[in-house]
Amino acid sequence: MILWYRAMLSRIHTSALNRHTSEKAVKHLIQCWTKKFDENQVPEAESSIKHIICSILGLRNVSRLDTMRNQILTDDEYHRLLVNTELRLKRMPVQYVIGEWDFCGLTMKMSHSPSVFIPRPETEDLVTIASELVQHLTPEEGSLRDPSCFEIGCGSGAISLALLSKHDKLRCTAIDANPAAVSLSRLNSELLGLADRASFSIAKLEDDGVIHVFSPADSQKFDILVSNPPYIPTAEISGLQPEVFRYEDHLALDGGPDGTRLIETIIRNSPKWLRGGAFIVLEIDPRQTKMIQLISQDCGSYAGFSVRKDCFGVDRFVVLRCK
Incomplete structure (x- = not known):
């Protein structure tokens, strides 16, 4: 009985951990924040979150995200994402949020x-x-x-x-x-x-x-x-x-x-x-x-x-x- 109880706790803990980890996956974050930006009438919702994630991951091109959709953000990266998305919710331009922008290459x-x-x-x-x-x-x-x-x-x-x-x-x-x-x-x-x-x-x-x-x-x-x-x-x-x-x-x-x-x-x-x-x-x-x-x-x-x-x-x- 005790062994069964411990096994159940382990499965519950593992399930919660996996759920918590999946919430930091690039694919989930794009979906979640696109919806939240849309709900708050932030223009170019999907583009905004993609640029923010790219900046955090050090990517030069948004198209690179397609090959990294299952990547999990570290705790530090996730914290930076929350800070930046809060600024975007306040309608700060994404160029100011990430601190750079491409122009003529x-x-x-x-x-x-x-x-x-x-x-x-x-x-x-x-x-x-x-x-x-x-x-x-x-x-x-x-x-x-x-x-x-x-x-x-x-x-x-x-x-x-x-x-x-x-x-x-x-x-x-x-x-x-x-x-x-x-x-x-x-x-x-x-x-x-x-x-x-x-x-x-x-x-x-x-x-x-x-x-x-x-x-x-x-x-x-x-x-x-x-x-x-x-x-x-x-x-x-x-x-x-x-x-x-x-x-x-x-x-x-x-x-x-x-x-x-x-x-x-x-x-x-x-x-x-x-x-x-x-x-x-x-x-x-x-x-x-x-x-x-x-x-x-x-x-x-x-x-x-x-x-x-x-x-x-x-x-x-x-x-x-x-x-």
């Missing part, structure tokens, strides 16, 4: 304290457009001058660093009014081995076109200017998703009354920073295309103006060429 560190703007998928199309233009700017063999790029509002450094990774002769100079953004851009440039061709400075482009605390050499002129400036009208900021409104840098979002405040400043002042024939590539709100075209025509400094679509088929970029 490069892994960028992300920062939420203080916050730095998160690069979006459509901005990869800006890099593609700018990269094609840079190819036309590459000097002929034997030339002493390498092509140069100027970025206004560098954020995490994603655009400039992606361009540098594609063109080994290109040099990028970038500014941002957010000191945390400049610090993060410098860190990303070092981690990616691109710091020798990148320069990031804390500076603000004022409404009158003056860039304070930024003094490039008088003779320095750039071949291309790129920017993903704030373009959301001020009145629309409060209606953004909690992930954006609560956590992201409003300086990188608020484009003024109609969203074109900084865009207009860039267009009206860019010719003094650029060489003749240089290009400007800007990310915009599709509602602003006509207004931006009128601004460029009013300047009289541009020989070309075109609108390009993003990966979602939306008019998202304008390309201008200086006379």
